[in-house]
Amino acid sequence: MLSAISDEAKRILDEARNRGIILRLLGGVAVKYHCPSATHRSLQRSYPDLDFFGKGKQGREIRKLLLDLGYESNQRFNALHGTTRLIFEDAKNQRVVDIFLDVFRMCHTLHLGDRLTLDDYTIPISDLLLTKLQVVEINEKDIRDLIAILKDHDVVDHAASGDREGIDAGYVSSLCADDWGLCKTLSLTLRKLLTFLQKYELEPEAKEILETRINKLLHAIETVPKSFKWKLRDKVGEKKRWYDLPEVPIRTQSVSSA
DSSP states (O other): OHHHHHHHHHHHHHHHHHTTOOEEEESHHHHHHHOGGGGSTTTOOOOOOEEEEEOGGGHHHHHHHHHHTTOEEOHHHHHHHTTTEEEEEETTTTEEEEEEESEEESSSEEEOGGGGGGSSSBSOHHHHHHHHHTOSSOOHHHHHHHHHHHHHSOEESSOOTTOSSSEEHHHHHHHHTTOHHHHHHHHHHHHHHHHHGGGSOOOHHHHHHHHHHHHHHHHHHHHSOOOHHHHHHHHHGGGSOOSOOOOOOOOSSSOOOO
16 A cells, blocks of 8 residues: 555656656655654554645646546635645545645644755655644644654754755744744644653654654744744733634545545
8 A cells, every 4th residue: 555655656746847846745655755664563554645735836737737647626625725725536546635835724834835845755854744743633643653753853953954854943943933823732742742652662762762852842942032923922822722723625536534
């Protein structure tokens, strides 16, 4: 199953590159691409769908790409959200392709369009981590992905130019410095992650590494100087909801959910 979905991701990415389309992988398959630990017996999971990130100005070309590759458009969803997100379906292979354009908008909004060229096949590892950390009602597969990312990638203060495998604490904390809600969710998720480590059959050394990296990222997020906007929102605190409730697309065909 993983081999088939990985081959399909490569087919889409190769054809996008041939057409001059900037498209990068995200989601579980992107985690698997970067993280050998994703195959660990405690961290393995299914990969039913594919998630990509592209540029809004290439939306028309992306639509044509997926149609040419045999996918069908989720016309209702794409008509409503097509400027920022597109859904394509392959009923024969029970597969969905979800494409975000310019912004990743789920529980929180991440503007990733200008960062797509930092890696050749996936969104940058720091952004991949953020797409998982920003989930408020986190599920089992996201926890496994987060553990795999943090187990295999060191947390650095500032990733050097060209460093595709270091988690950039400076970049992550800079986003939190101006966004109270994102800061709140990331802190909560990282603390949850610490409590989940004992559940997985990881070596003691691996757990120690994970705890160190999680705490380093927490420290960076919590100690970065905050903006005036952040401080104003902090006065309201949890009395007002600080995250969005992401819409779950209605599948137009009999295909699996991610």
